[in-house]
Structures are given as C-alpha cells and as structure tokens.
Amino acid sequence: MRYALKKFVTMVITIIMVTLFVFLAFNLISGDPVISILGTDATPERVEALRRELHLDDPVILRYFRWFFNFMRGDMGVSYSYKINVRSMILEKVPVTATMAIMAFFLMIIIAIPLGIHTSKHQGSALDRTVIILNQIIMSIPPFFSGILLTFIFGRVLKLFTPGGYVSYQKDFGSFLWYMFFPSLAIALPKATMAIKLLRGSLISEYNMDYVRTAYSKGNSTNGVLYGHMLKNAILPVITFLGMALTDMIAGSIIVEQVFSIPGLGRILLTSISNRDYPVVLAIIVIISAMVLLVNMLIDIIYSLIDPRISFEE
Amino acid sequence: MKNRIKNINFILGASIICFMALFILAGKILPLRDPNAIDATLKFAKPSLAHPFGCDNFGREILSRVMQGSLSTFLIALGTVFIGTIFGVIIGAATGYFGGVIDEILMRVNDAIFAFPSILLALLFISLLGPGTYQVVIALGIAFVPSFARIVRGEFLKNRNMDYVKCARLMGASHLRIMVIHILPNTLRVLLNAILIGFNNAVLAEASMSFLGIGVQPPDPSLGRMLSEAQAYLFKAPNYALFPGLALILLVLGFGLMSDSFEK
Numbered sequence: 001m002r003y004a005l006k007k008f009v010t011m012v013i014t015i016i017m018v019t020l021f022v023f024l025a026f027n028l029i030s031g032d033p034v035i036s037i038l039g040t041d042a043t044p045e046r047v048e049a050l051r052r053e054l055h056l057d058d059p060v061i062l063r064y065f066r067w068f069f070n071f072m073r074g075d076m077g078v079s080y081s082y083k084i085n086v087r088s089m090i091l092e093k094v095p096v097t098a099t100m101a102i103m104a105f106f107l108m109i110i111i112a113i114p115l116g117i118h119t120s121k122h123q124g125s126a127l128d129r130t131v132i133i134l135n136q137i138i139m140s141i142p143p144f145f146s147g148i149l150l151t152f153i154f155g156r157v158l159k160l161f162t163p164g165g166y167v168s169y170q171k172d173f174g175s176f177l178w179y180m181f182f183p184s185l186a187i188a189l190p191k192a193t194m195a196i197k198l199l200r201g202s203l204i205s206e207y208n209m210d211y212v213r214t215a216y217s218k219g220n221s222t223n224g225v226l227y228g229h230m231l232k233n234a235i236l237p238v239i240t241f242l243g244m245a246l247t248d249m250i251a252g253s254i255i256v257e258q259v260f261s262i263p264g265l266g267r268i269l270l271t272s273i274s275n276r277d278y279p280v281v282l283a284i285i286v287i288i289s290a291m292v293l294l295v296n297m298l299i300d301i302i303y304s305l306i307d308p309r310i311s312f313e314e
Numbered sequence: 315m316k317n318r319i320k321n322i323n324f325i326l327g328a329s330i331i332c333f334m335a336l337f338i339l340a341g342k343i344l345p346l347r348d349p350n351a352i353d354a355t356l357k358f359a360k361p362s363l364a365h366p367f368g369c370d371n372f373g374r375e376i377l378s379r380v381m382q383g384s385l386s387t388f389l390i391a392l393g394t395v396f397i398g399t400i401f402g403v404i405i406g407a408a409t410g411y412f413g414g415v416i417d418e419i420l421m422r423v424n425d426a427i428f429a430f431p432s433i434l435l436a437l438l439f440i441s442l443l444g445p446g447t448y449q450v451v452i453a454l455g456i457a458f459v460p461s462f463a464r465i466v467r468g469e470f471l472k473n474r475n476m477d478y479v480k481c482a483r484l485m486g487a488s489h490l491r492i493m494v495i496h497i498l499p500n501t502l503r504v505l506l507n508a509i510l511i512g513f514n515n516a517v518l519a520e521a522s523m524s525f526l527g528i529g530v531q532p533p534d535p536s537l538g539r540m541l542s543e544a545q546a547y548l549f550k551a552p553n554y555a556l557f558p559g560l561a562l563i564l565l566v567l568g569f570g571l572m573s574d575s576f577e578k
Contacts, residue, residue, distance in 0.1 A: 140567035251431035
C-alpha cells in the first residue's frame with residue numbers, strides 16, 4: 001500500500017514536470033499566440049486588448065499555474081483555428097484511442113502468452129521454428145504497413161470490413177468494435193512477436209533452475225511445475241515489456257488511425273500540428289502523456305503484487 | 315549451436331544491409347528516370363521491363379523513387395543515431411563516471427523521458443520546430459538521447475571502480491583520458507548493439523513521421539510518404555504500396571538481425 005502511494009506521488013510529480021516542460025517549450029518557441037489568432041496585419045489596439053484578455057503580460061510561471069488549474073477543472077482553452085472549446089474537440093475522441101490501445105493490448109496477450117508457453121515447452125519443434133522465423137519477419141513490418149496489408153487482405157480481398165467505413169462508437173458500438181479490431185491487430189502484431197520471444201527465452205532459462213528440479217522431484221507433473229512455479233517467475237520481465245508495449249500502443253495508435261481513417265486523437269493532433277494550433281496540441285500531448293504515466297504506474301504496482309521483493313527493496 | 319545461429323543472423327542481416335546499400339547505390343549510378351519526373355502517359359503503368367516496379371499516380375518511376383526514398387530514410391536514420399550516440403555518450407559517460415547530485419537529477423529526468431514512447435516525443439518536437447527533413451533528424455535525435463545515455467551510464471558505472479581504472483588513476487591519468495581512452499573502448503560492444511537497435515528504431519520512426527506527412531516534404535520521395543499515398547490506390551495499383559513497404563521491411567530486418575546477434 002505504501003509502495004502504491006509512493007508510485008502515485010511520483011506519477012503526480014512527473015505529470016507536473018511534464019506539463020511544465022511542455023508548457024514552457026510551447027511558450028518560448030511557438031511565438032506570439034496573438035499573431036497566430038489575429039494574423040500579422042492586426043491593429044495594435046486589438047493586439048493589446050487580446051494580450052490583456054489572454055493574460056499574456058503575466059509572468060510565465062503564473063500563466064502555467066493558471067493553465068494547469070484550468071486544465072484540471074476541464075477548461076482546456078480555445079482552439080486558435082476552429083475558435084471552439086478544445087475540451088469539446090478532443091474529449092469524445094479519447095475513448096477511440098483508448099479502445100484501440102486496450103484492444104491491441106489484449107490481442108497481444110492472447111497471441112503471445114499461449115504461443116510463448118507452447119514454443120518453450122516444445123523447443124525445436126516445427127511450430128517452434130516457424131514461430132521464430134515468422135517472429136523475425138513480423139517484427140520488421142512497421143504497424144502502418146501491416147495496417148495496409150491487413151486492409152488489403154481482410155478489407156479488399158476477403159471483404160470482412162469496409163476500408164474507411166469507420167462507425168462512431170456513439171452510433172453503433174458493435175460495428176465500432178469490429179472495425180477497431182483490424183487496426184488493433186496491426187498494432188498488436190509486432191509487439192506480440194517480441195513478447196513471444198521474451199516469454200520463450202525467459203521460460204527456457206527457468207527450466208535449469210534448482211527450484212524447478214525440486215518441484216519435479218516432489219512429484220509435480222510437467223504442467224504443474226510450469227503453471228504453478230515457473231510461469232510466475234518467468235512472466236516478470238514480460239510484464240515490464242507489456243507495460244512499455246501498452247504505452248507504445250497508445251502512441252502508435254496515432255499512426256495506425258491514419259491508415260484506417262479513424263477520426264481519433266491522432267487525426268486532430270496532426271491537423272493541429274500543421275495548423276500550429278498550440279492549445280489543441282498541448283491538450284492532446286498532456287492527455288496522452290497522462291495515459292502513458294498512468295499505465296506505467298499501474299504496471300509498477302502490478303509488478304510489486306506479483307513479486308513482493310520489489311516493494312521491500314525500495 | 316547458439317553461437318552458430320547468432321553468426322547466421324549476423325551474416326544474413328549484414329547481407330541484407332549490403333544488398334540495400336547496393337540498391338541505393340544503383341539508384342545513383344544507373345541512368346534511371348528522375349524520381350520526381352512526371353509523365354501523365356505512364357500513370358499507373360504496370361511493372362514491366364522498362365518500369366520494373368511500375369509507375370505511380372503521377373506517372374513517376376516507382377523504382378527510382380524507392381531507391382531515393384531508401385537513401386533519405388537511411389541518411390535520416392544515420393543523422394538521428396549520430397545525434398543520439400554523441401549526446402548519449404557524453405551525458406552517460408559524465409553521469410556514470412562522476413556520479414553525485416547531477417547524476418541523480420539527470421537520471422530522474424532521463425527516466426521521465428524514457429517512459430515516453432519516442433514517437434510521441436518526436437511529435438512534440440516537430441510541433442515546436444515545424445515539419446521537414448532536418449527537423450525530423452533533430453526531433454528523433456533528441457528523442458533517442460535518453461536510451462543511449464542510460465546504456466552508456468550503466469557501463470561507465472560498472473567500469474569506474476574496476477582495477478584497471480584505479481591503476482590508470484594512480485598513474486596520474488586525467489579523468490578525460492580515463493573516460494575516453496580506458497573505459498570507452500570497453501563499452502563498445504554494448505554501444506554497438508545500441509547503435510544497431512537505434513538504427514532499427516530510427517528507420518521505423520522516420521518512416522512513421524513521413525507517413526504522417528511531417529517528415530520529408532513532397533515532391534521528394536520517402537518510403538513512408540509513398541506508402542501513405544499508395545493507400546488510396548491499394549486495389550488499383552498494389553505494386554505502389556508493395557515495393558516501398560518491402561524496402562522498408564528489408565532495412566528494418568537487416569538491422570534487426572544484426573543487433574540480435576550482439577545480444578547476450
């Protein structure tokens with residue numbers, strides 16, 4: 001419990017640091033927001049009025065805290081290019097990105113854990129060798145290209161879904177999930193191959209441990225030793241990887257969204273980057289960062305639950 | 315047995331990279347059509363002897379575009395890894411060797427950055443610097459520094475109290491000399507592996523950025539951008555997506571196999 005609390009405090013501090021850094025960076029480098037809003041040919045009076053309205057003459061730290069507390073209250077500012085509330089622009093897109101990342105995560109686990117266990121049990125078998133070779137190849141396919149391949153095979157040839165036919169989750173949740181299955185698969189595949197490789201290697205190195213021999217000598221069956229004793233130890237490095245994979249998936253969804261033309265956070269982020277619409281970019285980066293940090297914290301806590309040594313050591 | 319597999323991996327990976335290098339070189343030497351030359355009569359020409367990979371939606375030669383695109387992907391990856399390595403080694407060596415408060419602070423910052431997916435960091439920098447080739451090199455380079463710094467720091471930390479370092483110090487060698495001449499060569503094996511993995515990630519990251527339209531700007535060819543354009547004509551001209559994709563996979567596969575063989 002103390003460990004969880006400590007991790008939570010660390011996360012909050014990191015979020016504050018990240019937001020401070022991002023806020024400062026945008027304020028120092030991005031230039032004058034007044035010019036972005038009004039254009040270069042605005043009259044000095046209007047510029048002055050807007051500067052006062054946006055509190056731009058205050059010290060930057062004060063502005064940061066004002067922005068931070070507004071953000072926490074849910075007021076994310078107003079978009080420069082669309083002149084509407086940022087919150088209404090992005091809040092309904094968060095579930096799209098989250099669904100894709102979570103679905104990809106579970107797909108990865110469903111693919112990786114059974115295959116990892118099976119191949120470590122039957123080293124050198126035909127399946128084992130096939131998996132190793134396939135792993136190396138799939139690992140080298142970038143998610144957006146596997147997305148294109150999946151669109152071609154499942155969308156055009158087998159006609160299992162309509163490419164570009166995204167259905168909003170508010171309209172039809174079932175069709176939404178079905179459409180999201182393919183982008184999620186595209187993100188999950190390369191991560192799954194790495195997880196298989198890691199789990200297989202980790203299990204194989206456990207086979208020679210003393211405790212495994214002891215467990216056998218006490219009359220446990222092969223499966224009893226594997227699932228009752230070894231898996232718990234072998235899964236530890238895999239869990240660290242799964243956590244990193246989930247955070248990568250959150251970020252990776254930005255790219256795969258483009259392949260499957262899904263209007264999620266990634267779409268808005270990219271248009272806002274090219275429009276130099278900083279309030280939107282800032283809000284999206286902070287939200288994605290918060291998701292990433294939250295995942296990291298949860299992984300640390302889960303890790304300490306599986307391996308109690310961790311929380312004692314610190 | 316294990317070593318043999320590793321050697322095979324290395325030879326296979328190195329051959330793929332050599333093949334890609336020859337392929338890129340061929341694009342510079344052979345009298346192919348200009349990658350940006352437009353010809354409406356060749357729009358979506360099917361692969362043939364005259365146009366081995368076919369032509370794209372503007373009638374541009376896909377073969378020469380893939381060659382040129384592979385070159386720019388490779389150069390961007392090179393620049394990225396270069397920035398990552400140089401700054402990573404300097405930061406990692408200084409913090410690992412001297413330790414202390416600066417080490418503690420820098421490593422906390424490093425950990426915080428490391429926890430972020432590099433593509434997100436690169437997007438953040440791109441949104442500050444604006445899209446473009448050089449911006450991508452800088453953005454990805456900065457995003458790659460923490461992973462190099464972390465690896466190098468670990469090695470310096472391990473080596474700094476070893477006997478050979480103590481001996482060198484007794485002989486009056488300066489800190490700089492110990493770091494560069496004595497410790498750095500001992501980190502090369504780990505560093506080389508990190509560089510190969512870095513190449514792998516940089517190629518993927520560059521392609522993703524170009525795919526999103528914030529990397530290499532048109533009309534210059536890049537593998538990621540070609541893939542994103544090819545998507546609209548997936549059924550009409552699958553070869554348009556296939557060849558840039560294959561070039562990308564070969565680059566990643568080559569570096570991946572080579573870095574695999576360095577793992578313990």
